[in-house]
Amino acid sequence: MSLGEIWAILRRRWYFMVPFTVLSLLGGAYLYATVPVSYQSQSSVGLLDSSAVARLAPTFGNPISNAGGSLIVTADVLIRTLESGDAAKELRGRGVTDPYTAGFAPASESPLLVLSVTGTDRAKVLQETNTLTTFAGEQLNALQAAAKVPPAYTVQTARVVLPQTPVAKSKSRYQDIAAVVILGVVSAFLLSILMEGVAVVRRRRRLVKSVARRPRKARTAHRERAGALNRRVDATAILTVYLVLAFFIPSNLALPALGGVGTPANVFALLGLLWYLATWLGGRILPAPGTRLARVAMCVLGTAVLAAYVADAMRQSSHQEVLGADRGLIGFLVWVSLVVLTSAGMQERDRLDVLMRRMVVMGSVVAAIGFYDFFAATNIADSIHIPGLQTSVAQVTAMDRGSFTRPRSTTAQPLEFGGMLAILLPFAIQQALDPVRRHLRAWRRWGPVLLMAGALPLTVSRTSIIGILLVALVMVPRWKPARRWTAIGVMTASAAGFKVLIPGLIGTITALFASFLSNSDSSTQARTVKYSAIVPYLKEHPLFGRGFGTFTPDLYFFTDNQYMLTAAEMGVLGIVALFTLFITGIHHGGAVRRLARTESDRELGQAFFASSLVALVISATFDSLSFPMFAGMFFLLLGAGGSYLGFVRREAMAAVAVPAVRDTPEASLRQLVESR
Secondary structure, three states, rough: OOOOOOOOHHHHHHHHHHHHHHHHHHHHHHHHHHHHOOOEEEEEEEOOOOOOHHHHHOOOOOOOOOOOHHHHHHHHHHHHHHHHHHHHHHHOOOOOOOEEEEEEOOOOOOOOOEEEEEOHHHHHHHHHHHHHHHHHHHHHHHHHOOOOOOOHHHEEEEEEEEOOOOOEEOOHHHHHHHHHHHHHHHHHHHHHHHHEEEHHHHHHHHHHHHHHHHHOOOOOOOOOOOOOOOOOOOHHHHHHHHHHHHOOOOOOOEEOOOOOOOOHHHHHHHHHHHHHHHHHHOOOOOOOOOHHHHHHHHHHHHHHHHHHHHHHHEEEEEHHHHHHHHHHHHHHHHHHHHHHHHHOOOOOEEEEEEEHHHHHHHHHHHHHHHHHHHOOOOOHHHHHOOOEEEEEEOOOOOEEEEEEEEEEOOOHHHHHHHHHHHHHHHHHHHHOOOOHHOOOOOOHHHHHHHHHHHHHHHHHOHHHHHHHHHHHHHHHHOOOOHHHHHHHHHHHHHHHHHHHHOOHHHHHHHHHHHHHHOOOOOOHHHHHHHHHOHHHHHOOOOOOOOOOOOOOOOOOOOHHHHHHHHHHHHHHHHHHHHHHHHHHHHHHHHHHHHHHOOOOHHHHHHHHHHHHHHHHHHHOOOHHHHHHHHHHHHHHHHHHHHHHHHHHHHHHHHHHHHHHOOOHHHHHHHHHHHOO
């Protein structure tokens, strides 16, 4: 369905669009007039060690200041004390009735705390911030007095930043207004399209009845007017725009009101979902047959997401967790859009092949940007600023490991960069070996493979190396001996080339795995500690979790493991849904390979198998679905695998049906008569 057709439908159904739009605008205006503006005041408090400890080695009687050899632990104890129920009750008795928070100052490695109060009365907010700041010092003294710390060794609080003049915080207010307006407009849109679809069905029934009564003269075909609005749009065109936005706008840049899920690519994917619903409800498209499995897997995930959302609503969650749960629902709708557009919206295999080729080419460009980041020791994404967008990741700067800068290209983090390239690499290899592309020059076929495979070691991460090894272990053994030994030789020569051209890189990567196996690596130890730290959260809500999107680092901690994060947010049901997604992708690859009638399709199935297996394994090394570019590519490939399986399955059924028709008695008799 073209944009012109959609616009024509909305004009015909103006009696839905106009009232709903007006009501939503009136509702937004009512919220603007009645919802008060919130004000927030902040103060900063630093912890100063005792003079005695500053003069001597910190090994004396204060267990708070010397726990772990750092005042960071002291600050953490104080934060937990201020956020306890007893502290909140005492603060209410002192007049602090508005919501308050206490936490570490962002981008600070010192024991510096930020205290904030949010309310609707500006003068009261300032007074409450003063009270909270004073109360923090009193609580620290009370903790040390209870521990009988000698006065010479007591830790003191110092006001680094005095309570600031409250500033207006209208973000949540505008979010509510935008939600009401968008809900009204989208409801009117869907209702208009639905009624148009019902009208189309009725017209077809009347036409069939009239044709059955009397034959009608053939009419000349009506030619649509040329123009941008009347140009036919399909799923490949929409997903191509999505890929451009996802690959070339840094994934840490998002709309301020939506947080990390508000990237331009995600917003466009939601518009693509509306396009598909309009086309489907209007009777212009039907879901491609044989592609249901991917959407069934998304239904399982949707059940886990909704159950977790209800679980979050039933417990006493903070305002930040409620916003996180809402963002989680938006992110889930983005994933649904990608799977629906690729699995149900693809009607022609040629168009799906075009989409896959475009995805590989754009991914290779992102890999080339990673080469620049590595050798220039910078991050090109840091210099990209788009009006209206802001970074959703705190302190995104160049990351180093050893003496090397870890590139992230246009992704939010080097791990996302490596993971995304690892799941795209199998398709770059498959397209390079595709006989249909043999007429192209070698650099056009093998350029994406060299760029993606070469960029993976540059991230200096175990995730990337595990990904490239899994791709090799899955794809290479299925090749013929000549190609297999050539691939082994190329990989061996590539490792030697990295050792010569980039001295120290191979040694650094080897040391990473050696420290991992010996459990002497700091990052490995940090992740091991988190395994036990997350157990209490799992015991609180084991079945449905705390709420999808609520276990954020600013409230809790980084899990660096998608399975741990899913267990905390969606419980056992979420883990089942996550494995369902990965196993569905693996099944798509295996089924395509089994049903394929050509070598090219068999290698395509092996590529889907390898990509899904890589996603399953490396999700244990970082919280993969928390990163928009990796998650987008994974769900796009999940839907594409289901679409390819539908095409291959229909081709196999057609191949079986043709000989069956030829072998019927009527066909045999016809052949006998013709031979005589």
